[in-house]
Amino acid sequence: QTKSEGRNGFRFYSREISASIEERRQLESDLHEAFAAGCLELHYQPLVDVDSNAIVGVEALMRWNHPERGWVSPAVFIPIAETCGLIVPMGKWLLETACAQAALWPGVTLAVNVSPAQFRDGDFARFVGETLESTGLAPSRLELEITEGMLLDESHKPLETLQALKAHGVRIAMDDFGTGYSSLGYLRSFPFDKIKIDRSFVGILETDPNAAAIVRSVVALGRSLGMVTTAEGVETREQLAFLADERCDQAQGYYLARPQDPLRLTALLGTWPSRRAPGSLGANGAT
Ligand code: C2E
Ligand code: MG
Ligand code: MG
Ligand code: MG
Helix, strand or coil, X not given: CHHHHHHHHHHHHHHHHHHHHHHHHHHHHHHHHHHHCCCEEEEEEEEEECCCCCEEXXXXXXXXXXXXXXXXXXXXXXXXXXXXXXXXXXXXXXXXXXXXXXCCCCCCEEEEECCXXXXXXXXXXXXXXXXXXXXXXXXXXXXXXXXXXXXXXXCCCHHHHXXXXXXXXXXXXXXXXXXXXXCHHHHHHCCCCEEEECHHHHCCCCCCHHHHHHHHHHHHHHHHCCCEEEECCCCCHHHHHHHHHCCCCEECCCCCCCCECHHXXXXXXHHCCCCCCCCCCCCCCCC
């Protein structure tokens, strides 16, 4: 009895696995097709200065509208692109498109997520320099977001890559801070300009005193190290008020504005109130 259950269990399990391998293979080939056909899009989410409420930056976020599945999350397709090698050409397209777009939005910085394979690519820093030149985007307006895990990788020299990028004049942000090792040693030995506090802490600020204590400490840490601090995933007025009290520099999240296509973002930049009227703390531009 137990044996046959075990066997059934095993069969079910292996069927699940082959289904997911098949699904992944299908997604991978669809992704190749979508990229080749120019069907991937970039949306942009504002980064807002907590004091003045001005939009001071935008983060480029990749979007894929799959013909049958609808919107596929980048959390799903970026790792696929990463393992099948597509991420390098995709990342090049992304950087060129985003830099050309941001050159038309004076006064805001452009944040671009860098994937591990891009970062490992020995040509990355040179490519960034060429892209800045060809698109005319001022290097100081480009901010590259990397995650801690990428610094652990001993197969290349992460510090040299970061220094080569800094030599071009771009800024470096540590993304999703708090989810990895959150090693203070990294903040000391690598040239970061910004810490982005992961939304898993920000989202529970009102209900979890430990999360609040962590956010408060990271903001203080960033300030003492001379780094800009940005809180991700700000969804409520209370979270924004907490960040203002703690003097966090920037906020990003649905409460302020969702990621949106370039046309909508251009319109939003034109109508955004640079300073909130007192007491009007409200969900500007959130759709
Ligand atoms: P990330 O870099 O941490 O980007 C922030 C994510 O949080 C985005 O998810 C954004 O849509 C989402 N977000 C923003 N505000 C809120 C909020 O108030 N609440 C909640 N719940 N979420 C919010 P998205 O676009 O799904 O991207 C997920 C991750 O995929 C990104 O995390 C990034 O690591 C990766 N990714 C996205 N686009 C690219 C890309 O072009 N290149 C690379 N290498 N990675 C990308
Ligand atoms: Mg990011
Ligand atoms: Mg992040
Ligand atoms: Mg995050």
